[in-house]
Amino acid sequence: MKWNPYASACPTRQLLDRIADKWVVLVLGLLADGPKRFSQLKREIDRISQKMLSQTLRALEADGLLTRRAFATVPVTVEYELTPLGQSLNGAVAPLRAWANGNMSRILKARDAQTAKRPGTGSKA
DSSP: OOOOTTSTTOHHHHHHHHHTOHHHHHHHHHHTTSOEEHHHHHHHSTTOOHHHHHHHHHHHHHTTSEEEEEEOOSSOEEEEEEOHHHHHHHHHHHHHHHHHHHHHHHHHHHHHHHHHHSTTTTOOO
């Protein structure tokens, strides 16, 4: 079967939507170093809600990108780890995170320049 992400009904479109989600990119990056507990992920991803983290982790597990392990402790400890498929996706997404970090100053400068060109912002453009 030939996949076509430009077709709205194609599953690749749904997968690309998932991969493009900011929370997915951040979760993948944190799990690249090894397994982490839910609470660790929640603590390290600033401003993610418990609901959004849960939804993101469930979706990644459903796609076979991570595994969830529960340990019989009180309370139950749950740990998440990338699968080989998730590791390969992280390998593709990691350069995007690096690009964002490496070019953020230039992006902010471009945004400032664009804002200065808009009417009512005090510029003579």
